[in-house]
Amino acid sequence: MTQTTGHVGQAEERVRALALAARAAGRQLAALTGPARSALLRDLAAALADPAEREPLLAANARDVAAARAAAAAGELDPARLKRLGLDAAKLDSVADGLGQLAARPELLGRPRLRRELDDGLVLEQVPCPLGLVGVVFEARPDAAPQIGGLCLKSGNAALLKGGSEARESNRALVALMQRALQRHGVAPAAITLLEQREDITAMLALDDVLDLVIARGGHEFVRHVQRSTRIAVMGHAEGVCHLFLHASAEPNMAATIAVDAKCGYPAACNAVEALLWEGGAEAALDACVAALRERGVELRGCDRTRARHPALAAASEQDWGHEYGALVLAIRRVDDEADALAHIDRYGSKHTEAIVAADPAAAERFLAAVDAADVFWNASTRFADGYRFGLGAEVGISTGKLHARGPVGAEGLLTYRWLLRGHGQVASDYGPGKRRFTHRDLEP
Amino acid sequence: MTQTTGHVGQAEERVRALALAARAAGRQLAALTGPARSALLRDLAAALADPAEREPLLAANARDVAAARAAAAAGELDPARLKRLGLDAAKLDSVADGLGQLAARPELLGRPRLRRELDDGLVLEQVPCPLGLVGVVFEARPDAAPQIGGLCLKSGNAALLKGGSEARESNRALVALMQRALQRHGVAPAAITLLEQREDITAMLALDDVLDLVIARGGHEFVRHVQRSTRIAVMGHAEGVCHLFLHASAEPNMAATIAVDAKCGYPAACNAVEALLWEGGAEAALDACVAALRERGVELRGCDRTRARHPALAAASEQDWGHEYGALVLAIRRVDDEADALAHIDRYGSKHTEAIVAADPAAAERFLAAVDAADVFWNASTRFADGYRFGLGAEVGISTGKLHARGPVGAEGLLTYRWLLRGHGQVASDYGPGKRRFTHRDLEP
Known part of the structure; x- marks a missing residue:
């Protein structure tokens, strides 16, 4: 027992030292x-596109994949996890491309969001700045490390990265490459900074005086565990229970095309759809969806109606x-009307992404106005809920919370701001009834 | 014991019902x-300015003040709290004026912050919306209720208000007036909705599935207690430890004027200054500050140098x-140089408001760039750190956290956003290498 405590204590001390060093480097x-x-x-x-840099990356990844394959063969690893683990030239091209796009996007720091003259010669600015130090725990998908790293670099934040253990060698090589670029x-x-031990997560979550934010990616249970284990704010989503509502005016072909993409494009994704709702009048759209989904081998479970x-x-x-299948299964429910659809979503949705298929713009706008979720879509697949697709460059995660950042979180979600005031000796007691008045005149930022 | 639990359970049930009703009304x-x-x-x-409405308000407040005066005479209440409790025509004028200003400010909801074409006929918007339901616990200062209420109305949020118990009658009258306006x-x-019982705070803090944010105002101990007692995000500040740094180039008269305002204007305020830092070369500015502060009866405590x-x-x-006196006491320290001043602020400051007095713009800009605090000021009193003075209309509180909102928090800090996507049947699987490309073209919001 004492030994365990000592062990945990040692991890905490080690991770604290790493976090403080990361924070200091973040200031640079x-x-x-x-x-x-x-x-x-x-x-x-450029480094990710350079064959000389790629060779050791791909070799490191091949070692991870070989180990994972052996573990899967021994029944110690879900074979589904193997697919995400592999790194190839196309994936590295795509990561390099994303980093280039991020570099080309406008600078986020320093430019005031607001400039306001409080009085003659007394000017207030609200200026974006990095949060400071962000801890990110992510799944065993090695392209995640440079994507998250890139968003941190763009936003001026230091990061502690803890990736899935199956990708250990890949992440080590990728972080080393990022560190050489920093130098x-x-x-x-x-x-x-890369954290490698499982106990490092617990140690990191205890550092509420050093970290500014934790981003948790992974399964429900893991994200909930992180949320329960720390006083640091946690951004992420525990569940992605998304619905597709077929309005009476839904065009059948469009409904089927969207339903197939939203369910089958990548069933394990959090933005995949878990339930189809339909109202009276949408029978043709329902029939088209059922036919198309069946053809794709989706297991359909319906309500009595x-x-x-x-x-x-x-x-x-x-x-x-309200169940997240993460697989080719879809629940289908007949609702009484729009209000019933909204009530179902309010009760069972996870405030992630909700979509309506409707030819009637008034009905669609009512849905867009009423649904309380991070993303609300009209005549488009729920699968568009993604930082890259939204044009954010990439995403550190998708937030189903309402505070700070919501939906796909890119570099902007890693910013806070400071209020800077420049004066000439003004004091507050000179202002008030019968004294000087504030001008409160907004200036061009 | 059983009785107590039953009692707590009853309060929770009652407050949950109030919170759900508030939330529903917030949607309206x-x-x-x-x-x-x-x-x-x-x-x-207009109602607050109407003599017929004022009469019962002032009568209710007079009952609170009489009860508080009796409690103070009996030694059961700190007489300092009496001062904030009184309501008069001038205070009501000022609250009414603030509400009028808030009404005149641009609408916050609905107008997209960002509009982006993802592809032809596929347009993404990031649209501000209310958080939903906010719980605010505030001190016994009756003008706070309509100020906070006004910010919630402007931002479309419902609110549970719990004011200091000494202001019970005043708050009851003020909330009734706001409720009549809503109707x-x-x-x-x-x-x-007004909460009146002390146990209602505990009950409210348990409703993490209903409330979106808690704002805690009051003393350190109370704010820390709230932060420790809930899983709901808490906005506020436990401490206001603000510094004034005299750079070698500081102009002595300006330094003294700012020091007096920052210390003496309202010593109990969180934006009052607690310590003066000076470097070599700022001796004349220091001397001017010491003389002026002494004349105002401030107790000065110096380091050896x-x-x-x-x-x-x-x-x-x-x-x-790092001590918040909240009284006419000021600590003074000689620092070695700018870097030493920054190190002192980093160690002892509460990330609230930090100020420099300097004639040298380069030194001031270094300070503005380096200090990690919600508000960083140059040649201006720390007392300007205030929602009204910043032109936010009023403030629900001042946040020393970095997430969501920082510094004085007005109506904007009570907003979140949703991502709305309008398409014509587009699906995500049509995009990617060798397929359709996103245009990601930003449009006028």
């Missing part, structure tokens, strides 16, 4: 000019509503 | 158009650094 990163930070990102993109630009490599029309469907039970 | 409020919400605010301002505009009065110059000062001990 934030002090770079925007063009210098963009040059660093372009340099990193070439005069920033201490600690700005991107749905099964009255499609008797071959399995029966849905209460457990099906 | 959020559904009002911007002009309708402005009309509601103007109506509320006149077709919104259920529950949108602004400060006392070498001003031997009459009391000796500061380690406990003085």
Whole structure:
């Protein structure tokens, strides 16, 4: 027992030292000019595209994949995890491309969001700045490390990265490559620090006086565990229970195309759809969806009223509503009307992404106005809920919370701001009834 | 014991019902158009200015003040709290004026912050919306209730308000007045709900599935207690330890004027200054500050090097650094240089408001760039750190956290956003290497 405590204590001390070094390096990163930070990102993109740099990366990844394959063969690893683990030239091209796009996007730091004259010669600015130090725990998908690292570099934040253990060798090689790029630009490599031990997560979550934010990616249970284990704010989503509502005016072909993409494009994704809702009048759209989804091998579970029309469907039970299958299974429910659809979403949705298919713009706008979720879509697949697709460059995660950042979180979600006031000796007691008045005149930022 | 649990359980049930009703009423409020919400605010301002409405308000407040005076005479209440409790025509004028200003400010909801074409006919918007339901616990200062209420109305949020118990009658009258205004505009009065029992705070803090944010105002201990007692995000500040740094180039008269305002204007305020830092070369500025502060009766406590110059000062001990006096006491420390001043602020400051007095713009800009605090000021009193003075209309509180909102928090800090996507049947699997490309073209919001 004493030994365990000592062990945990040692991990905490070690991770605290790493976190403090990362924080200090982050200040160097934030002090770079925007063009210098963009040059660093372009340099990193170039390194990822360079055959000489790629060779050891791909070799490291091949070792991870071989180990994972052996573990899967021994029944110690879910084979589904193997697919995400592999790194190849196309994936590295795509990461390099994303970093280049991030470099090309406008600088985020320093430019005031608001400039306001409080009085003659007393000017207030609200200026974006990095949060400071961000801890990111992510799944065993090695392209995540440079994507998250890139968003941190763009936003001037230091990061502690803890990736899935199956990707250990890949992440080590990728972080080393990022650290060499940091050094070439005069920033201490600690700005991107890799944590490797499982106990490092617990140690990191205890550092509420050092970390500014934790981003948790992974399964429900893991994200909930992180949220329960720390006083640091946690950004992420525990669940992605997304619905597709077929309005009476839904065009059948469009409904089927969207339903297939939203369910089958990548069933394990959090933005995949878990339930289809339809109202009276949408029978043709429902029929088209059922036919198309069946053809793709999706298991369909219907409510009684749905099964009255499609008797071959399995029966849905209460457990099906609000359930994230993460697989080729879809629940289907007939709702009474729009209000009933909204009530179902309010009760069972996870405030991630909700979509309506409707030809009637008024109905669609009512849905867009009423649904309380991070993303609300009209005539588009829920699968568009993604930082890259939204044009954010990439995403550190998708947030289903309402505070700070919501939905796909890119570099902007890693910023806070400071209020800067420049005066000529003004004092507050000179202002008030019968004294000086504030002008409160907004200026061009 | 069983009785206590039953009692707590009853309070939780009662407050949960109030919170759910408030939330539902908030949806009505959020559904009002911007002009309708402005009309509601103007109506509320007019009611506060109406003699017929004022009479019962002032009578209710007089009952609170009489009870508090009796409690103070019996030694059961700190007489300092009496001062904030009184309501008069001038205070009501000022609240009404603030509400009118809030009504006149641009509408916050609905107008996209960002519009982006993802592809032809596929347009993404990031649209501000209310958080939903906010719980605010505030001190016994009755003008706070309509100020906070006004910010919630402007931002479309419902609120549970719990004010200091000494202001019970005043708050009851003020909330009733706000509820009548809500009703006149077709919104259920529950949108602004007053909690009256001390146990209601505990009950409210347990409702992490209903409340979106808690704002805690009051003393350190209370704010820390709230932060420790809930899983709901808490906005506020436990401490306001603000510094004033005299650079070698500081102009002595300006330094003294700012020091007096920052210390003496309202010593109990969180934006009052607690310590003066000076570097070599700032001796004249220091001398001017010491003379002016002494004349105002401020107790000065110096470090050894400060006392070498001003031997009459009391000796500061380690406990003085980082201490929030909330009274006419000021600690003074000689620092080695700018870097030493920054290190002192980094170690002892509470990330609230930090100020430099300097004639040298380069030194000032270094300070503005380096200090990690919500507000960083140059040649201006720390007392400007205030929602009204910043032109936010009023403030629900001042946040020393970095997430969501920082510094004085006005109506903007009570917003979140949703991502709305409008398409024509587009699906994500049509995009990617060798397929359709996103245009990611930003449009005018």
